[in-house]
Amino acid sequence: MKELIENYDGLESNRELKKFASQFNSEKFQLQKEFIKGSGAYELESWEPGISISLKKKENWWGNQLADRNLYFKGIPPRITYRFIPDSTTALVALKASQVDVLRNIKSIDFIGLEKSEKYQESFNSFTPSQLECNYIGLNHANPKLRNIKTRQALAHLVDVEKIIKVVSYGMAKRMVGPIHPSKINEYAKDIEPYQFDVSKASKLLAEAGWVDLNNNGTLDKMTDGQLIELELEYCYTAGSDERKFIGLIFQEEAKKAGVRIKLEPTESLRLIEKIRGHNFDMFYGGFVSSPSPSDFKQLYHSESYASGLNYNGYMSKKADSLIDIIRVEMDEEQRFMLNKQLQAVLHEELPCIFLFARNEKIAIHKRFKNVETSILRPCYWVASFSLKD
Known part of the structure; x- marks a missing residue:
């Protein structure tokens, strides 16, 4: 770090460094799943812009051996799919029909209405963790x-x-x-x-x-x-x-x-x-x-x-x-x-x-899951720890 700070001006004009930065910021590292990698438990499986993103559990992930130490090292679901539903009314319809397992950022008035619904109570639990x-x-x-x-x-x-x-x-x-x-x-x-x-x-x-x-x-x-x-x-x-x-x-x-x-x-x-x-x-x-x-x-x-x-x-x-x-x-x-x-x-x-x-965040999570943990950190729940009840 000291060397980087002391040689900052020289690094600015370093050809190899500029070449690496240009390549790293190129489109393939943003759009092509072969190049989108991270250190977490999941990797990109498919992406339909504006519709959904699917993640799959990595094989032989290094964090598996630490799963008992920390919630954030758990990666239980083999696949996680996120759906983009920008309209809140449409999202509520999908929730009530059990087409989604988790819904967050529910409007307060809608959240109160859900909790009064017997059908909702049969299938979902409500969570209201404070947001940071x-x-x-x-x-x-x-x-x-x-x-x-x-x-x-x-x-x-x-x-x-x-x-x-x-x-x-x-x-x-x-x-x-x-x-x-x-x-x-x-x-x-x-x-x-x-x-x-x-x-x-x-x-x-x-x-x-x-x-x-x-x-x-x-x-x-x-x-x-x-x-x-x-x-x-x-x-x-x-x-x-x-x-x-x-x-x-x-x-x-x-x-x-x-x-x-x-x-x-x-x-x-x-x-x-x-x-x-x-x-x-x-x-x-x-x-x-x-x-x-x-x-x-x-x-x-x-x-x-x-x-x-x-x-x-x-x-x-x-x-x-x-x-x-x-x-x-x-x-x-x-x-x-x-x-x-x-x-x-x-x-x-x-x-x-x-x-x-x-x-407070307003979250609905289907009752078929256990190991449900909420958090003050967005998105206020850790889906990688979810597992199906026996």
Whole structure:
């Protein structure tokens, strides 16, 4: 590794290395099963784009001898077939007809309906493991309306997260105070009090930020550079997502009570990505999947990541930058946990975004299987350990 780092510039122009990289990234290593290999228990058997992928168990796989040590060394099914069913209604029909053995990412409302069905209960078990993720409402700090910290804090008090969890997620979500998942008990800042839904407190903060209703139209405003600016904000979300739409509607209804007008803007996925990457938004519904490895938020919340990283909110904070830089090189685990708690406190106060919750996955697995294990890691179950009941 030391040699690679010291000779990095020379490696960039190394012909043999460039030739290898070009070959390794060629189409055959992406599409031809003879060249798609990995160290896991299964290999590609067949692939019908947009329809299905079939995997078969490798012969004489090296991990077989370790099967008793760890769940992830088990490879019991001789073949695993994944079907692509993009339409949720069609997927439910296939599940109810037992045409599939496992279905994940079921909508909350559909999941509740399934559990009320006697026919479903006869054939399937339900699982709701927490997901290692973070859902949030992104705030564009480059927008003059959102630059004031008190305005952002007021908006956080206008998002009724508990109501959203109850009404939209049917209770199947865990509230978060920052980007670190509560399952990371050593570094999750459990002492931070989440923003409570409070219209009065929000109104007070908005007044302190200079927002009034000068033209008496029911929407707060203020004079900026000689112009009257109304506190109107667009909430962008992926078109077709009922969950994100309903969250926006709840936010819109409650914010109106404090004089904040929110316009819902359903946006096609590719267009939404363009808007977010171009920092061309007021607010957007976002989320990311985290990992069990040590937390590193350089890409998300460091000022250096605004132009070319994932800091789409335009969040600039010397406090956060300093903590992130220290955390990245700190080798002492306990010290790193403490620093991450400090970082969460800064993010909670300054609000690069409004942190919401981590959803529970909703999974149905046929009762004919045993050795069923769920996990916080996606896809939240380990199918290679499944075996048929006697």
